[in-house]
Amino acid sequence: MTCIEAREAASAALLSGDAWPPDLRRHVDGCSGCASELDGLSDVVELLALGRTNVVPPPEAPDPALLDRLLAAAAQCRVHRRRQVALAVAAAVVLVIALGAGTVALVHHPANSPAVVALDHTGHDASTGVTGAVGLSAVAGGTQVAFSAVGVAPRTVCTLQVVTGDGVRHEVLTWTAGYASAARVTGTVDVPVTAIVRAELVDADGHLLVPVAVT
Secondary structure (H helix, E strand, O other), X not given: OOHHHHHHHHHHHHHXXXXXXXXXXXXXXXXXXXXXXXXXXXHHHHHHHHHHHOOOOOOOOOOHHHHXXXXXXXXXXXXXXXXXXXXXXXXXXXXXXXXXXXXXXXXXXXXXXXXXXXXXXXXXXXXXXXXXXXXXXXXXXXXXXXXXXXXXXXXXXXXXXXXXXXXXXXXEXXXXXXXXXXXXXXXXXXXXXXXXEEEEEEOOOOOEEEEEEXX
């Protein structure tokens, strides 16, 4: 019996589950190549058998009442989402009006800083469409920086920097813009308030989103 004949006969026997003839058994026992080939085929046959014995039954038809409950829940989610969007738009409108007036107040409670910081410096970048406002307040060890931005695209990684008179940039904080139109953040930097001449908002690639000059 040749190797080709032995492998064909053994493959057929494995797939059908029939017993091996004595001459086939003797050939495979004495031929390492055929034995290795058929060992791999045995694993495949076992997987096929396992697949036949573990057939997943088709799913039952869903309960019609379940579909009604899902549709009702989806409708409630849409109503809730519309309310959130309306609140965000209203907040953005209020912030834009305040920026136009030149002053926005942010209330916060750090132990070493005033309770209110006035955002009395504003800037707008026509190329990005971003408007920013910044307020600076002297605190122990540096400056507290309050910043508001409108028009930043959602999921933009934003970094707020302040620039001193010698042109050195100091990072204040980094955050990711959400889906609300307005962003309001507060951080501190170990730079004297009198040394700061400009605040800049940049994205993750360092592109300038909006500069705000501090007079």
